[in-house]
Amino acid sequence: MLQYPTDAYERWKTAYPELQEQIGLIQVLQRVQQELLVTPLEVASQLSPEEITHALASGSSLAIVEALPVSDERWLTAFAEVVGAVVDHFPTEAGAQLLIQIQSNSVDVAMLMLDVLDQNLSHVATMAADLDIEPDTLSFYAAATLLPFLSAYAESVNQQLLQENWLQGYCPVCGREPLFSIAGDETRELFCHQCHSRWRSPPRQCVFCRDFTAHAYIEEPATGVEVEICRACFRFLRQVSDAQLQELDPALLDMLTAAAGAHVEAQGFR
Structure with a gap:
């Protein structure tokens, strides 16, 4: 996962004043994602080099072949932290209501992560309707939560195998x-x-x-x-x-x- 020093965000805000609010949100998300960032050992691929080569040769993406080893509770905590940080930065009624539903365990966060990872857009749309939130907004929160886990997973994979077996x-x-x-x-x-x-x-x-x-x-x-x-x-x-x-x-x-x-x-x- 690409990381940037705190002063970089201030430089960007000065250089692009019309994007100050959006840059502020990017900074908030990066800070939360860094706090969530797990080491490759925690979400490392368990596939052997032969299994990785076979999966890539068949055109299959690795995180689809091998489910990320993250517990339902971990997904729930991570998702709540991401949504909470965004709501603190950009307070909205929809965001606040979603955070309440997360805290009351009314959201199947683990299923949401799986659906977003599998790009199962119909399920995401159904869940968004049930939660009374826009599908794009729900997908945004989920993608921001997935990033540090997928990044750590990607870092655990032998990069040479990717370069040799994927075009x-x-x-x-x-x-x-x-x-x-x-x-x-x-x-x-x-x-x-x-x-x-x-x-x-x-x-x-x-x-x-x-x-x-x-x-x-x-x-x-x-x-x-x-x-x-x-x-x-x-x-x-x-x-x-x-x-x-x-x-x-x-x-x-x-x-x-x-x-x-x-x-x-x-x-x-x-």
């Missing part, structure tokens, strides 16, 4: 689509926002449909952000540098490059 367009650890493409001179890596894993991908083909002929790079004129587009499947992926990821929190970098995404979406890409 898919989705995360080898948690199965999410990449948030960013990270370009090198003759290489490309993909970055997962959910667990902060990075993995290699062939640089001159579409991440999503693997088409070579329709893949292209364009620069969004207003921001100068480069975007990978595919005219075969009409998907796009924002491109950032390794230096940017080291300097800026991924959530902030996501916000700062959102205009580039909106620009290509207006042209029919998704």
Whole structure:
């Protein structure tokens, strides 16, 4: 999990005054996630190298093959801490009601984590309706809770096995689509926002449909952000540098490059 010193957030607030509230929330979440951050030994993969290789060769993400060894009570405590921190920063009636329901054990948090990890959106939507909260908000809380656990799990996996056995367009650890493409001179890596894993991908083909002929790079004129587009499947992926990821929190970098995404979406890409 990427971590940033406290003074970094103050620099970002000065540099991007229009995003002060959002940066404050990012800072709050990072602090809670650091407090929750468990060592790889606590949530380490128990798969053998052979089992990891077999799972990756079959196209399966590891955290889906092997359930995270986290107790229901641990999930409940972690989820309550994340929701409580967000509600303290951005007080809302919906957030306060959710926190009350969590504290009264009215929320099956362990099932929510499993559904979000499995991307079972229909179950998440049903649970959100039962809790009288927006599905996107519930997913946001759950994803923020999952991050430190998935990050620790990812760190426990032999990275060489990932590099040698995975070229898919989705995360080898948690199965999410990449948030960013990270370009090198003759290489490309993909970055997962959910667990902060990075993995290699062939640089001159579409991440999503693997088409070579329709893949292209364009620069969004207003921001100068480069975007990978595919005219075969009409998907796009924002491109950032390794230096940017080291300097800026991924959530902030996501916000700062959102205009580039909106620009290509207006042209029919998704």
